[in-house]
Amino acid sequence: xxxxxxxxxxxxxxxxxxxPFIFSPQLVHQLQLLTFARKALALAYRLAxxxxxxxxxxxxxxxxxxxxxxxxxxxxIWQLSPYQMADRLARWPALAVACGYDPAHxxxxxxxxxxxxxxxxxxxxxxxxxxxxxxxxxxxIRGQDLxxxxxxxxxxxxxxxxxxxxxxxxxxxxxxxxxxxxxxLPVMFLVTPxxxxxxxxxxxxxxxxxHCFALPVRVVRAxxxxxxxxxxxxxxFVLRPISDTSSPRCQK
Numbered sequence: 001x002x003x004x005x006x007x008x009x010x011x012x013x014x015x016x017x018x019x020p021f022i023f024s025p026q027l028v029h030q031l032q033l034l035t036f037a038r039k040a041l042a043l044a045y046r047l048a049x050x051x052x053x054x055x056x057x058x059x060x061x062x063x064x065x066x067x068x069x070x071x072x073x074x075x076x077i078w079q080l081s082p083y084q085m086a087d088r089l090a091r092w093p094a095l096a097v098a099c100g101y102d103p104a105h106x107x108x109x110x111x112x113x114x115x116x117x118x119x120x121x122x123x124x125x126x127x128x129x130x131x132x133x134x135x136x137x138x139x140x141i142r143g144q145d146l147x148x149x150x151x152x153x154x155x156x157x158x159x160x161x162x163x164x165x166x167x168x169x170x171x172x173x174x175x176x177x178x179x180x181x182x183x184x185l186p187v188m189f190l191v192t193p194x195x196x197x198x199x200x201x202x203x204x205x206x207x208x209x210x211h212c213f214a215l216p217v218r219v220v221r222a223x224x225x226x227x228x229x230x231x232x233x234x235x236x237f238v239l240r241p242i243s244d245t246s247s248p249r250c251q252k
Contacts, residue, residue, distance in 0.1 A: 025098035037066040044126040067100035083109040143215035145181040148222040164193035176201040
């Protein structure tokens with residue numbers, strides 16, 4: 001059998017008997033990530049403000065935006081840093097071609113950092129929603145049994161002006177999530193400084209989910225931090241779970 005990756009550039013994960021599909025260029029080809037990224041960015045650019053035209057004296061971008069987005073997606077799947085991803089692209093021509101690069105001129109780590117940030121928040125939010133839609137179409141996410149929860153992520157630097165201290169003595173951000181209980185996957189999220197309360201973000205999360213996906217919700221689960229009149233009223237009279245009209249519509 002012909003190996004998926006040449007032995008000379010085979011990643012460490014493959015040598016540890018990991019899934020050969022996940023750690024190969026087939027991941028990019030078979031999932032059609034370049035086409036997916038191109039369509040997601042086209043929608044994001046229509047929703048966002050018009051992109052500024054490049055300066056006549058400025059150098060045109062070497063790498064297409066969809067190539068950068070595919071690189072970011074692959075980085076997330078493989079859990080690599082930009083330095084590790086740039087090194088892998090340089091050593092693995094088949095992966096570079098699959099992501100849309102010229103194998104002789106792959107991106108550096110510093111460029112990847114800069115281009116990743118330049119894509120903008122709207123591009124990543126639309127990409128997330130598009131991924132959720134694909135999982136809904138495949139039947140993986142049903143969205144009928146939802147969980148409200150949050151988690152903390154640490155800031156990269158103590159100099160981050162947008163981050164804050166949590167009472168658990170962690171400096172960073174809080175990710176407020178709406179999770180599909182059947183799939184154990186997030187279907188909507190919002191990010192705030194770590195010192196923000198959970199309850200004020202429940203209704204915006206549910207409203208975004210309702211407008212983006214419009215799935216029939218049966219149950220909304222949450223802990224005591226979300227037990228407020230505003231949240232319960234929204235769930236009962238706007239979201240209207242359809243599990244049982246005679247039972248409470250918000251479960252702790």
